[in-house]
Amino acid sequence: MSLWRLQCFIALAGELHFGRAAASLFITQPALSLQIKQLEISLGFELAHRARRVTLTEEGCRLLPYAEHVVAAAEVFASAAGERGRLQAA
Amino acid sequence: MSLWRLQCFIALAGELHFGRAAASLFITQPALSLQIKQLEISLGFELAHRARRVTLTEEGCRLLPYAEHVVAAAEVFASAAGERGRLQAA
Numbered sequence: 001m002s003l004w005r006l007q008c009f010i011a012l013a014g015e016l017h018f019g020r021a022a023a024s025l026f027i028t029q030p031a032l033s034l035q036i037k038q039l040e041i042s043l044g045f046e047l048a049h050r051a052r053r054v055t056l057t058e059e060g061c062r063l064l065p066y067a068e069h070v071v072a073a074a075e076v077f078a079s080a081a082g083e084r085g086r087l088q089a090a
Numbered sequence: 091m092s093l094w095r096l097q098c099f100i101a102l103a104g105e106l107h108f109g110r111a112a113a114s115l116f117i118t119q120p121a122l123s124l125q126i127k128q129l130e131i132s133l134g135f136e137l138a139h140r141a142r143r144v145t146l147t148e149e150g151c152r153l154l155p156y157a158e159h160v161v162a163a164a165e166v167f168a169s170a171a172g173e174r175g176r177l178q179a180a
Contacts, residue, residue: 001093001164001167001168002092002093003091003092003093006167043171059171062170063167063170063171066163066166066167066170066171067167069163069166069167070160070163070164070166070167072163073156073159073160073162073163074091074160076156076159076160077091077096077153077156077157077159077160078091080152080153080156081133081149081153081156
């Protein structure tokens with residue numbers, strides 16, 4: 001599991017579209033697909049159904065809030081670290 | 091920032107000793123030192139004083155609870171994902 005892959009999953013869950021989710025992360029669609037696939041392999045199950053319209057699997061729906069919690073905590077850490085950086089630079 | 095580097099930082103903060111912290115993570119001391127150094131480079135400041143006795147810097151002390159929150163959230167995610175895996179295998 002990596003923070004980046006969780007961010008990719010959250011973006012896909014938000015857009016339900018590989019192209020738009022990739023664009024929102026400023027990466028290519030194949031790069032996003034690879035990250036999602038690698039996350040799914042590490043978990044051992046699929047997070048999204050790849051049909052004409054993307055939908056989350058039951059497991060994807062269930063894990064989404066946990067993933068959001070991890071990424072939110074990481075953003076708070078980064079913010080706390082960055083704030084100090086700015087203070088130091090001042 | 092990576093989950094693994096945050097885990098390394100938390101282990102060092104817990105042991106205040108590179109050798110013991112590395113052992114607790116089942117990695118070598120140089121590997122731990124590298125992870126801590128890379129985290130410090132990405133943050134732009136030091137997290138630990140490397141003297142005869144390791145101590146956390148002011149920034150290290152301040153960021154430790156944020157790091158612990160991220161890793162705890164990641165462990166909850168992994169646990170939620172693993173539980174489902176076990177349910178699926180049953």
